Amino acid sequence: ELTESIFNAEYERINNILNTLRQAGVQIFLDDFGTGSSSLARERELNIDCLKIDKHFIDKLMEIDLTKAITGDIISMAHKMGHCVVAEGVEWDVQKQYLIANGCDKIQGFLVSKPLHEQEALELLNNQSEK
Structure with missing residues (x-):
């Protein structure tokens, strides 16, 4: 995961590093999208795999119509642009339903699970795969 602050760094050098990681099979996620200094043109040049919509948008999703429109x-x-989309900070079923209806690929947040240590995460994944 990269944050939008990556756009303030040495762009060509960062892009070379990302290409090396991608060749090794690593997927590149742009974290906290919508809160920083990214532009769509620069984001497109990085050829990321997935955008993660910042919790700031998700928090206001059901309160402000403009936020709904922007998120959609x-x-x-x-x-x-060929990216998957992850919504961060999903806490309510109504948020989840809106995101699903608008094509969001994945969600993260307390609605899914509290933050877990490695062993707890493995147990959760094992339990869900058994269902």
Whole structure:
């Protein structure tokens, strides 16, 4: 995962590093999308795999119509660019339903699980795979 602050770094050097990681099979996620200084043109040049919509948008999702529209547009735009979309900070079923209805690929947040240590995460995954 990279944060939008990556756009303030030495761009060509960062892009070379990301290409090396990608060749090794690592997927590149842009974290906290919508809160920093990224531009769509620069994001496109990095050729990331997935955008993670910042919790700030998800918190206001059911309160502010403009936030709903922007979130839906981010999902649509990301898909058109060939990216998957993860929504961070999902805490309520109504948020999840809106995100699913608008094509969000994955969600993270307390609705799914509290933060877990490695062993707890493995147990959770094992329990879910048995169902």
